[in-house]
Amino acid sequence: MESIKSHSYEVHLEELAEAALRQHVAKNNYSKIFLLVDSNTHKHCLPLLQKKMQGKVQFDAIYEIKPGEEHKHINTCMLVWQWLSDEGADRKSLLINLGGGVLTDLGGFVASTFKRGIDFINIPTTLLAMVDASVGGKTGVDLGALKNQIGVINQPQMVLVIPDFLATLESRQLTSGFAEMLKHGLITDQSYWQSLRETKDYANATTIQKSIAIKNTVVAEDPTEQGIRKILNFGHTLGHAIESYFLENPEKQSLLHGEAIAVGMILEGYLSHKLQGLSALSLQEIKETFLTHFDHVMFSLEDIHSIVELLKYDKKNAYGDINFVLLQAIGKAVTDIQVPPEMFTDAFAYYKEA
Structure with a gap:
């Protein structure tokens, strides 16, 4: 299925998504590759992603956050920033965000602000994230219960849409x-x-x-x-x-x-x-x-x-x-x-x- 060229990156679907990730990692000399998941995507989506990657993309560290809009706030960002720092992330590192819109919004914001910006790739796992958060480069978190009050517009390296993940959703x-x-x-x-x-x-x-x-x-x-x-x-x-x-x-x-x-x-x-x-x-x-x-x-x-x-x-x-x-x-x-x-x-x- 044909990829979609966005402002400064591409949205790849199905088999092209898997190939694009492998090629991107192969040609970029990232110091480390980090993966951000929530407890749901860690359990249900990561095994499928690893199977599709066939061991050709290795993660140096994986961090799990709690799922849900109620956790889309700056305190969660603090935990992820600290984790990246503790794991030795630098400006040549890559953060891959595997999750729904809450996680890709938050992960994109974390990557955009850590050491003034590191590369990130979004892999949306919900239908909402695939059709909405996949395009546009909006990143950010809520301020209390107020939606998306803190954030920046910053584009990912690519977005990978793999519809097989939808089978994990209620x-x-x-x-x-x-x-x-x-x-x-x-x-x-x-x-x-x-x-x-x-x-x-x-x-x-x-x-x-x-x-x-x-x-x-x-x-x-x-x-x-x-x-x-x-x-x-x-x-x-x-x-x-x-x-x-x-x-x-x-x-x-x-x-x-x-x-x-x-x-x-x-x-x-x-x-x-x-x-x-x-x-x-x-x-x-x-x-x-x-x-x-x-x-x-x-x-x-x-x-x-x-x-x-x-x-x-x-x-x-x-x-x-x-x-x-x-x-x-x-x-x-x-x-x-x-x-x-x-x-x-x-x-x-x-x-x-x-």
């Missing part, structure tokens, strides 16, 4: 990644949106490649998110606030990223209908699609108030304005839209009625 994790794939259709490609709505097999190499290609096209035009790249945040303004709120409240069951973003896309679909002319039929289609795949989430008035308060921390904000990405039609997104505060309650009311 269905909830796969569905979480599907939310981002649906988003790619909503913001750029109506035909892709329709094909995803009609398929029951979205976690395959061909569809994964299509989603990666869509995101790559957007990122290549705007690497530092000054313009069109912002459309990738559709559903994320309210979705990230929902994800953060549920993460920081012990009485709430935490939502996976895709689960929170699915709610966000219904809410922001409603705002798109009211403010940008998205048709009522398209709004209905968006709502029905996400509620077919994702459980309905209950919000009290207190929940809604707290979630809206979190919007002030969104990374797209500028000069005190909360900037939304909305849809004029399925496949056509617009950026930097301000929403009257009273409309948030209406959007949640629409979601509740669903």
Whole structure:
């Protein structure tokens, strides 16, 4: 399957991924090669990776972190930085990140800042990470429960997408990644949106490649998110606030990223209908699609108030304005839209009625 050329690196899929890693290590005289895993990928994914590498890529040291968004913070970075230092890592070392979006975001940030930057390679193991975190060079960690407040944009040497890892995931994790794939259709490609709505097999190499290609096209035009790249945040303004709120409240069951973003896309679909002319039929289609795949989430008035308060921390904000990405039609997104505060309650009311 053809590789995808990103801004300064390539995303290799399936057999090409395995060959690319072996060739890259063979031609670069790295002082040491380090592997970052979490407890899940250490157990379920590392043996498969080692089998595919057939002993041709050796790791000098392996470090395991705890899985989950709640561990994506600077304290975990401190542990990994210290480990690299203790193991004698230098600026000619390589860090390979084997895991989902939490691990590749954190590992990329660690590599980008250790000794002012060492090479890193991402090997995403979840569908979400393959179609979302694989492209764009965003690295970073959360600040408390606030998503991705600390980080840099820095590109890996390459990204290796091996769909075989998806067999290690439970269905909830796969569905979480599907939310981002649906988003790619909503913001750029109506035909892709329709094909995803009609398929029951979205976690395959061909569809994964299509989603990666869509995101790559957007990122290549705007690497530092000054313009069109912002459309990738559709559903994320309210979705990230929902994800953060549920993460920081012990009485709430935490939502996976895709689960929170699915709610966000219904809410922001409603705002798109009211403010940008998205048709009522398209709004209905968006709502029905996400509620077919994702459980309905209950919000009290207190929940809604707290979630809206979190919007002030969104990374797209500028000069005190909360900037939304909305849809004029399925496949056509617009950026930097301000929403009257009273409309948030209406959007949640629409979601509740669903």
